[in-house]
Amino acid sequence: MTSTQAAPEPLLQRAKRRAEHMLGPWGVFFKGFLKHPVMVGSIIPSSKRTITKMLAPVKWDECQLFVEYGPGVGTFCRPVLERLRRDGSLIVIDTNPDFIDYLTRTIRDSRFTAVLGSAADVEEIVRAHGHDHADYVLSGLPFSTLPDGVGPAIAAATHRVIRPGGAFLVYQFSAKARDFMARHFRHIDSGFEPWNVLPCQLFWGWKE
Numbered sequence: 001m002t003s004t005q006a007a008p009e010p011l012l013q014r015a016k017r018r019a020e021h022m023l024g025p026w027g028v029f030f031k032g033f034l035k036h037p038v039m040v041g042s043i044i045p046s047s048k049r050t051i052t053k054m055l056a057p058v059k060w061d062e063c064q065l066f067v068e069y070g071p072g073v074g075t076f077c078r079p080v081l082e083r084l085r086r087d088g089s090l091i092v093i094d095t096n097p098d099f100i101d102y103l104t105r106t107i108r109d110s111r112f113t114a115v116l117g118s119a120a121d122v123e124e125i126v127r128a129h130g131h132d133h134a135d136y137v138l139s140g141l142p143f144s145t146l147p148d149g150v151g152p153a154i155a156a157a158t159h160r161v162i163r164p165g166g167a168f169l170v171y172q173f174s175a176k177a178r179d180f181m182a183r184h185f186r187h188i189d190s191g192f193e194p195w196n197v198l199p200c201q202l203f204w205g206w207k208e
């Protein structure tokens with residue numbers, strides 16, 4: 001091989017990329033669900049209506065840093081990037097290495113960073129990427145099935161990391177997430193989206 005030729009892609013990697021291409025993002029998501037049903041908590045990604053409704057109250061001109069927990073295959077990432085300022089940043093955090101690997105390979109945007117880790121460590125992650133706080137945090141985490149203590153720890157860390165005037169945006173099949181939020185956010189707006197598998201509850205917790 002001459003120095004101008006690119007190294008051949010390893011066979012396993014190529015097979016993985018082909019399989020993903022055939023399956024599409026929904027297939028990758030379903031595979032993730034079969035592997036970690038409790039952590040993923042859903043069989044298909046959120047609907048367009050859920051995304052539009054959830055993101056509607058965000059003041060994009062005031063948003064420098066948007067953080068997302070549990071991005072899965074990026075259902076919200078692309079719509080967030082479409083709305084985000086040119087000098088803004090989107091940091092997504094997921095515990096599933098397959099999803100992080102998929103997002104890193106498929107979303108090529110200099111404002112985008114995918115981090116393998118837990119939402120409970122959001123403060124360290126935000127600081128490690130050069131920010132003091134987040135303007136908005138979005139969560140698709142299955143709060144009702146998270147291991148004991150994880151939900152409350154995530155809600156507390158999220159309240160600390162959001163700047164005054166910012167918000168914690170949460171969508172979930174059950175209203176349990178609201179209980180975790182209510183310990184820290186006094187002003188919570190609620191909504192409901194029936195066009196989603198399953199129909200889901202939407203909450204916006206505003207930091208005073």
Ligand SMILES: C[S@@+](CC[C@H](N)C(=O)[O-])C[C@H]1O[C@@H](n2cnc3c(N)ncnc32)[C@H](O)[C@@H]1O
Pocket residue numbers: 039040041042044045046069070071072073074075076093094095096099117118119120140141142150
């Ligand atoms: C219901 S899926 C959300 C999918 C996607 N956001 C959507 O709207 O289609 C939940 C995601 O949360 C992730 N997750 C579970 N526990 C987590 C934690 N402690 N920190 C970050 N991500 C977590 C799972 O790996 C999964 O990707």
